[in-house]
Structure formats: C-alpha cells, structure tokens
Amino acid sequence: MTVLRLFNFRSFNASNCRNLLTSKHALNNGEEQHAAYSVLKGKFLEKIGVPLPPKKPLNPYIKFVKELRPKVVQNQPDLKATDIVKVMAEEWRNCDPELKKSYQKKFLLEMQDYLAALEKYNNSISKEQRDLIDAAKVKQKKHLEQTKILAKQEELGKPKKPFSPFLGYLEEKKAYWKDGNYQAFLKEMSQEWKNMSDDLKQKYVMKTKAQMDKYKEEIMKWEERMIREGHLDVVRSKNILGKKSKKTPKVVEQ
Numbered sequence: 402m403t404v405l406r407l408f409n410f411r412s413f414n415a416s417n418c419r420n421l422l423t424s425k426h427a428l429n430n431g432e433e434q435h436a437a438y439s440v441l442k443g444k445f446l447e448k449i450g451v452p453l454p455p456k457k458p459l460n461p462y463i464k465f466v467k468e469l470r471p472k473v474v475q476n477q478p479d480l481k482a483t484d485i486v487k488v489m490a491e492e493w494r495n496c497d498p499e500l501k502k503s504y505q506k507k508f509l510l511e512m513q514d515y516l517a518a519l520e521k522y523n524n525s526i527s528k529e530q531r532d533l534i535d536a537a538k539v540k541q542k543k544h545l546e547q548t549k550i551l552a553k554q555e556e557l558g559k560p561k562k563p564f565s566p567f568l569g570y571l572e573e574k575k576a577y578w579k580d581g582n583y584q585a586f587l588k589e590m591s592q593e594w595k596n597m598s599d600d601l602k603q604k605y606v607m608k609t610k611a612q613m614d615k616y617k618e619e620i621m622k623w624e625e626r627m628i629r630e631g632h633l634d635v636v637r638s639k640n641i642l643g644k645k646s647k648k649t650p651k652v653v654e655q
Contacts, residue, residue, distance in 0.1 A: 563612035
C-alpha cells in the first residue's frame with residue numbers, strides 16, 4: 402500500500418500528517434530503524450564504513466516556515482525570534498487551503514520516496530554494522546542519562562568533591578596566570594609540581610585530606626536527605642542498598 406492511498410486528501414490537516422508519520426503500515430517499521438542511526442553523528446557512521454541514512458522530508462508546516470521566514474525577516478527586521486514564530490504560525494493558520502493542500506501532497510510524495518530509500522538503505526546495512534551502531538547507541542544513551550543525573554545533582558546541591566593536591570596547587574597558582582597560552586602555563590606548573598620537594602607538597606596533601614574528610618561527611622548527609630526525599634537516582638547505589646539492608650535482626654529463641 403502506498404503512502405498516498407493511506408491518506409484521504411479531503412481531510413488534510415496537521416493532525417492527520419502526524420498520524421501518518423506514526424502509522425505502522427505506512428512506515429513499515431522503517432522509522433524505528435532510522436532512529437538507531439539518526440542519534441549518531443555522521444562522522445561515527447563514516448568511521449565504521451556505514452553510509453549516511455536518507456534524510457527525512459520536512460513536514461508541510463516546517464517547509465512552509467522555512468520558505469516564509471526570510472520574507473518575514475526582510476519585511477519586519479525588528480521582530481524578535483519569538484514574534485517571528487508567532488507571525489509564521491498565524492500565516493499558516495490563514496493560509497489558502499489549496500496552497501496548504503499542495504504542501505501536504507508534496508510531503509506525502511516525498512515521504513513515499515523516503516520510505517523506499519530507507520528500506521533500501523536498511524537492507525544495505527550488514528549485521529556487523531548494525532551491532533556496532535546498536536552498541537554506540539547504548540553508549541550514547543548511558544552518556545545522556547549520566548549527563549541528566551549530573552545536572553540534577555547540581556540542581557539539588559550535591560557537595561563538590563575537593564581538588565587533588567596538584568589541582569589545589571594549580572588553582573592557587575592560577576591567580577598569577579595572565580592571558581596567554583594556558584597549555585604552556587599548565588605544562589610549566591606540572592613541571593614545578595614534579596620538582597617540588599615532598600615537604601612542600603605535604604601542605605597541599607594535608608589540605609586535600611581535610612577537605613576530603615569534610616566532603617565525606619557532607620556527601621553522606623546529602624545522600625541520606627536525597628533518599629528520604631525520594632531522589633534515589635542521584636545517590637550511589639551502595640548507599641541505597643545499605644539503607645535497605647538495615648533490618649532489625651530476628652531474635653532466635655533458645
């Protein structure tokens with residue numbers, strides 16, 4: 402069944418277009434496989450010898466906006482970006498139904514070509530390439546999840562881990578660094594630290610130890626509060642397990 406036959410042109414609207422995009426019959430599961438590639442950068446695909454997937458066509462509204470935006474900006478150069486969006490949305494709402502239908506019809510024709518190209522593309526990918534892509538996708542997903550957790554931890558006021566002795570020394574010396582080549586400055590400080598006597602280094606070692614002791618107390622209190630408030634995703638798993646495992650021991654009758 403073609404994309405065109407799936408759609409009734411007499412009932413053209415944005416909602417129907419969205420429904421079409423999620424139709425299992427129209428997409429033939431191709432979009433699910435496309436998602437596996439679209440989250441990865443083109444450079445990665447090229448690195449493992451996988452060609453780039455075909456580009457999905459712009460939906461009618463986005464294509465209309467892309468064509469209209471330069472005219473709106475030219476005619477009203479003082480408009481803010483948010484106001485430009487409002488103007489274009491209003492233009493689409495008031496657009497001649499026949500013009501809107503032409504955009505939508507062209508979109509469906511492009512979708513038909515796209516789905517055919519996508520099916521051909523998916524059939525050209527080897528199992529080994531799919532495995533590499535899937536592994537990269539899992540890795541990227543974990544990275545994104547970790548990034549979200551780090552942002553949430555910062556938002557919830559997680560105590561910051563203190564610098565190592567060398568980084569504490571470097572932070573102190575940064576006050577004397579002036580604009581210039583930071584890599585050269587870093588190399589110079591690394592050499593100074595390497596040549597520093599153990600007695601002088603001990604000052605920074607002790608400072609870090611004191612900060613670390615304080616940090617351990619603060620992080621334990623913070624994580625206990627996070628557990629009480631239900632933010633288990635930002636707490637180290639060993640602490641969650643530790644909290645759950647603390648049960649009152651049963652008394653064995655003699």
